[in-house]
Amino acid sequence: MAEWFAMGGYGGYVWGAYLASFIVLAWDIVAPWRKRRELRRRRPARPSRRSEHTPT
Amino acid sequence: MMRAFFALLGRDLKLAMRRRFDLLQPLYFALLVCLLTTLAIGPEPALLGRLAAAVTWIAVLLALLLALDGLFRPDAEDGSLELMLTAPAPLPVLVFAKVLAFWLVVMLPLIVCAPLFASMLHLPGTQWLPLLLTLLLATPCLAWLGAICAALTVQARRGGALLALLLLPLTVPVLIAAIGTVDAALQGLPMRSPLLLLGAGAIAACSIGPFACAVALRLGLR
Amino acid sequence: MKLPLWFHRLGSPPTFYRFAGRLMPWLYVLAAGLTLWGLYGGLVLAPPDYQQSDAFRIIYVHVPAAWMSMAGYGLMAVCAFIALVWRMKLAETMVLTAAPIGAAFTLMTLVTGSIWGRPMWGTWWDWDPRLTSELVLFFLYLGVIALAQAFEDRRAGARAACFLALVGIVNVPIVHFAVKWWNSLHQGSTIRVFSESTIHSSMKWPLLVLAIAAYLYFIASWMARTRVALLEQHAGTDWVQALTQGDRHG
Secondary structure (H helix, E strand, C coil): CHHHHHHHHCHHHHHHHHHHHHHHHHHHHHHHHHHHHHHHHHCCCCCCCCCCCCCC | CHHHHHHHHHHHHHHHHHCHHHHHHHHHHHHHHHHHHHHHHCCCHHHHHHHHHHHHHHHHHHHHHHHHHHHHHHHHHHCHHHHHHHCCCCHHHHHHHHHHHHHHHHHHHHHHHHHHHHHHCCCCHHHHHHHHHHHHHHHHHHHHHHHHHHHHHCCCCCCHHHHHHHHHHHCHHHHHHHHHHHHHHHCCCCCHHHHHHHHHHHHHHHHHHHHHHHHHHHHHCC | CCCCHHHHHHCCHHHHHHHHHHHHHHHHHHHHHHHHHHHHHHHHHCCCECCCEHHHHHHHHHHHHHHHHHHHHHHHHHHHHHHHHHCCHHHHHHHHHHHHHHHHHHHHHHHHHHHHHHHHHCCCCCCCHHHHHHHHHHHHHHHHHHHHHCCCCHHHHHHHHHHHHHHHHHHHHHHHHHHHHHHHHCCCCCCCCCCHHHCCHHHHHHHHHHHHHHHHHHHHHHHHHHHHHHHHHCCCCHHHHHHHHHHHHC
8 A cells, every 4th residue: 555655656746746636626616616605695685786896 | 992991091000100209119119128138148149149030039029019009999099999890891891901000000110120130139141031031921910810819808907918918829829930930941941831831821810810800899899 | 500499498597507507416426436437547457657657647637637628628619609609698608617617627737747747857847849738728718717807898808708719719729730840840858758659558548537527527617617607697686586595495
């Protein structure tokens, strides 16, 4: 198992690449999800249609 | 139709002649780029000579980028762009007149002066003609790409930086073909095929460009 | 040319919202399953490469991401075409939601390629033709995103971005060949990382599985982002109101 993690001495590079990709994908999943939550939180307070430019 | 074409061309040229100092702007900007590059690299002639064509080309591209904001934006601000959009003459024809005027006013002086700048950078004598040829053949393509991007951003809030982000990636093939030609000439290789490619690009740009640019203008203006 | 009726039906926001909501979980599960299967095949089952030993295993994230970054641009351009020719509002929205996902895949390709380059070329970045054209692709994605955000009027921005996406798709193959040719002019700087013919089949099937997984993931994420964008655009309309009321009760 430890040998598999070492990846023949290239473990840092291989796992680094996978980690970096995972981070990018995680951002891609979380970004719309957070946006959705923000929208949901904003809506009940402001039912009117056109009130986009109120600074908070 | 031709009357509208010549009227617009004449108007743009006349406007350019009114503000003669603005005509110099791309030129001194390109010269500044050459100056700064030389200061950054150092005055050694051999090294400068090898980079001369590339530096000149980058200077021309940046000067074009700087001038592009003035292609449609003044017209959009004073309302004449809307007149063009609603004019009975077909929009691609009018756009062609505008871009031709832009090429004559901005690109042509650059083309004339660029070999001069390049020789200040110790460009080898054999590369003189290839550089001039690539500039002549590539600038129509660049002007049309630039016109399309300028048309897309004319109604946007911020012009300059956005225009750079849109235009520069699109110019990659043109730059590669142009520098490749000059390099081929330096190594004594035939430069016919890249020159033909550039020519083909120029013809394609001049035939598709007006229509694409007209569509882009209509999209931005709502 | 006329679009079939079901296509127009799908273009209505509430219908798409519901359709995507039903399809999305399946796509996510399928993509995750295929990813695990492909990674198992690639990281555990496949033998080490005789030249690069285990470092070649970066291929299993690098190459699917690279394929997807290009396919994503293609999908986006198809959407842009539909948006401009048939004036479908949903397609406009989908162009804008595809761009960040494509940019994410392009970023993945660049980062993993750079990490791979370190043991193989001995440098973090090499102006390899494929990495170079990938970098140009990244800028094309960024341009679409930036252009869409630069307008006061959201729809004008979306339509301009659609047009830029179409200009970009013409440019992508030209850039690809130009950069290849450019690289052949300046011989001697690159080492071939992988020639296609040397890939053994036990190394190859995980690659294909992961490519399919990337594709499914792209579509799932695309739908998720489009759903959120629709909620934002249509906030205050009846169907969104009904939806949120339903959410709060159930």
